[in-house]
Amino acid sequence: MSNPYADITKNGEAPIVTLVQPGLWTVDVALSADEPDLDPLNNQSSFLIIPEALVVDTVNDVYNSDYATGDLSLREAIELANNDAYENTITFNLPTNSAIALTSGELPAIVEDAIISGPGSQELSVGDDPAVTIFRVNAASVEI
Numbered sequence: 001m002s003n004p005y006a007d008i009t010k011n012g013e014a015p016i017v018t019l020v021q022p023g024l025w026t027v028d029v030a031l032s033a034d035e036p037d038l039d040p041l042n043n044q045s046s047f048l049i050i051p052e053a054l055v056v057d058t059v060n061d062v063y064n065s066d067y068a069t070g071d072l073s074l075r076e077a078i079e080l081a082n083n084d085a086y087e088n089t090i091t092f093n094l095p096t097n098s099a100i101a102l103t104s105g106e107l108p109a110i111v112e113d114a115i116i117s118g119p120g121s122q123e124l125s126v127g128d129d130p131a132v133t134i135f136r137v138n139a140a141s142v143e144i
Contacts, residue, residue, distance in 0.1 A: 100125070
């Protein structure tokens with residue numbers, strides 16, 4: 001069965017899931033009913049899955065938890081990276097000469113290690129108000 005969001009393979013009895021797209025996933029699990037995060041009635045648990053590489057692919061400044069292709073905003077990518085203890089890389093797949101207007105205010109502070117790799121100021125601009133801070137960093141290691 002093909003899944004556009006994840007590649008699922010079997011290694012013995014345990015499935016291995018390689019994530020292609022971030023999101024809140026409900027996963028069938030085979031754990032005992034006394035597991036604290038498990039719904040024993042449905043044998044399911046929900047996990048926020050955050051891939052190491054996050055690709056911003058919309059100029060819209062939204063945070064609506066819709067991570068479908070074409071709808072991951074810079075704001076959402078930073079929030080996802082902030083919820084992951086591992087270093088994330090945020091890249092951009094946007095048309096040439098794109099502009100991300102910060103219509104929802106200042107971006108969230110970056111609080112976890114991250115790399116933000118953009119195409120350069122000739123190809124992408126972020127924010128259009130000089131009074132608004134674009135990137136606020138409260139993390140040990142951030143490369144922009």
